[in-house]
Amino acid sequence: MPVTPADTPWLRRFHTADDGALRLFCFPHAGGNASYFFPLSTLLAPRTEMLTVQYPGRQERFNEPRIESMTELADIIAAELTGWTRVPFALFGHSMGATLAFEVACRLRANGAEPSALFVSGRRAPSIPAPGSVHLATDEELVADIRLLGGTESRMLDNAELLAAILPAVRSDYVATETYRYQGADPLRCPVTAFIGDADPRVDTVQAEAWARHTTGRFQLHTFSGGHFFLARHFDALAESIGATVGPGDQELLTRN
Template identity: 50%
Template sequence: MAETSTGSAWIRRFHPAPDAPVRLVCFPYAGSGASYYHPLSRALAPDVQVLAVQYPGRQDRADEPCAEDLTVLADRVAEELLDRCDPPFVLFGHSMGAVVAYEVALRLEALGAPPRGLVATGRRAPSLPRVRRVRFADDAELVAELKRLNAGNEAVTRLLDDEGVLRIVLPTLRGDYRAIERYHRPSAPPLRCPVVAMGGDADPVTPVADLEAWERHTTASFRLRVFRGGHFFLDTHTDAVRQEILDHIAAVTPR
């Protein structure tokens, strides 16, 4: 998969868009990597420059240990983005990525380089506790959890029946679950930028009420959009999700 250098092990750029007036920084879900956002990058170029964050422990960083503390992970990503925050930028994260994006946004605001907006999908608000303990599951239970989250996606189900794929995926996924399940911000501070939350009406792990709670994490405007579907609703509503992102970008960035 072609990409151009950003000078950082943490940031991927698949489709250079040097004249784009805005950047969208994308954060992957647990077990995933930057390449998940390649299709979105292709669809938005050249009007939006998409940058995808690459966490350690996957894809071309597979020889590095996973970050098992989300606050430390956010510290590192914020450092990497600080010199890449011009032109105006918006953060977008799915599931675990939504929380990492939120934590990075807090840090960038404190450093004087605030994002114009945040799009959080498939994830409860940071102040809500996570009661499930998937990190303690054995391999069979973990695979069952993945199949539940990807219900209806036959391609993913077939991959999860492949022992070779599981040997690669499960250690990374388990490391990410250790990080996300230890994370809780009962008094999480609000952002100063507008927030959009999106989710599926049949998501087995993120009910709509948990998405609504994102409103308390911004002093600016908030919008909630609920689609038909499960945890990975964005894979079956790609055009609508992309339009929501574009509408958010248009609303929070100067013409």
């Protein structure tokens, strides 16, 4: 069962970690929730302390107002995380969560909290516009797009009651994603690692490689078999990459800097 860290409803912790462990903030995809990253937390514990962001409008925050602006979300989350960045930390996000993790990283860096690394999955670089109008589509068209991307169980999409419960949050996240416009920011100093699926209809290699423009540190791109939600089959490889990218030496170096 997840544990809600004290002082904020925005974070969920599934496993305890060793003293001095890297702290990894995870950001779910559009329509996603903290529970999606439970398998990754299982693989990373106890050497990494994973704290997953829980957006309002889903699970135990179901009755809270949803936020349909990526900028507003980033501002709020960065403020919430400020007290949690006094130890070495990194950020990981998938799809919408990748863009949000980047925006939060930029805000934390501006406040003097430099991340040890940024991991982005299934998302083109912020500097490449990703306009869309699915958030304006009918419910049927929105569901068709969700089916195209995968990641949501068919039983949920085929159940009218369950669908009515999850669709408002999905649509709000699509609004935030499709209306997002990159405003420019100084490059991060930390390593940036991107992950994509070789059959992802939303992002290709060129779009993913553009993440290199957003850091003065090293950049790596890993391509896996699968579509937009390739990571569900490759959490073990992602966990290995996170551990290899941010080892004790990297943490100590960034802490000194």
